Amino acid sequence: MLFLCFGMFLIILSVLAFFRNRSVRRSEDATEAFWSREYESNHIRKKDISDLSYIEIPLDALPLHVCSSERCISLESQLTALAGKKIVNLSNLSNTDLKLTYGTANLTVLSEYDQNFTQLSNLLYSYGKELEDNGFHREAIQVLEYGISIHCDASRLFVFLASLYQKDHATDKIRALIEEASALSPLLRDATVKQLEDLLNGADAS
Template sequence: MKFPFFASFIVLIIWLKYEIGKADRLKAKASDSFWDKEMQANNVRKKSLDNLHYVEIPYDLIPRDLLTEYEAMRDSLAMIDALSGKKIVNLNGITNTDLKLSYGTANITPLSEYDENYTKLITALYTIASLLYENGYAGQAVPLLEFGVMTGTDMSGYYRLLQKHYRSTKEPGKLDWLKSCAEKVEGMMKDSICRIVNEPEN
């Protein structure tokens, strides 16, 4: 009576060894593919950055005379002022390897700076917008939030606050627009953002 159990155990061991070997082979293949791509990327010559989608600071949407008693508001305005004249690009979801393939290894440093500038801008704008919204200035907050979404931000707070606003103001068309924007988000936050904008009403 012990033989069937022993045979099943042997089969299980063989299956586990096969699955582990399969996983190792897939991992090795993925690693080889990555390094092949990285080697190719490192040999790409510097290319023009003229075709990038540069983000302009929306000065006309930023109220500078509201809620300045808040340190977070003052700091965010100062951050935006510090970005004046700098190049700003949203590179969410694009790996360094892909950037090198598209624009050349020599452009990695400026591209990283442009992306960092975007992160600073979008963080500052969200801080300003959320402060405005929480203090009864929805009319000034919403355009800033919509601007952030139109740049393709993957900061979930933008989508959560706009979803809340569009539902409270009964704007299904705007909510549909927000959902379509969420579907276009690049990077790991996409699924989370899509869940936020599609949350059912309580």
């Protein structure tokens, strides 16, 4: 009996060692692959970036100057200033991806363009919320819908817009938002879709 228990113990140790070694190998392979790509990316020559999908803020199409609160005026000023800058959504690409695709020399400027996109996403959410808080419901929806149209991936923008649709009992529009949200990054997708589905269920029940 003692011999049998000892044998089982050795088998368990062997299995654990096998899985541990496999995990270590996978981790080492992943690390090696990362540094290999990073080394390669640092030797990519500067490439033309004129064909990127630059975003133009349609100041004439957005509902500006309808709200006179200080916060609205400040946000409008920030949007106007941002409209004069280059904006690109590169959130799905890592720095290594950017260097491999467009060259190391473009990393700084591309990071700036992507930061401008993040700023735009935040401004659209804040401006839409300020409009809604001041009674400009239709205008708030217009601003947030523009954010969705340029693929802003801010979860709170999706959820807030869906809450406005819920007020209007616009269930079809919430369903369309859920479809759009399923293309978000895995880190945001599941939680965002769950919140949108809850709002949809609330709209259906009311």
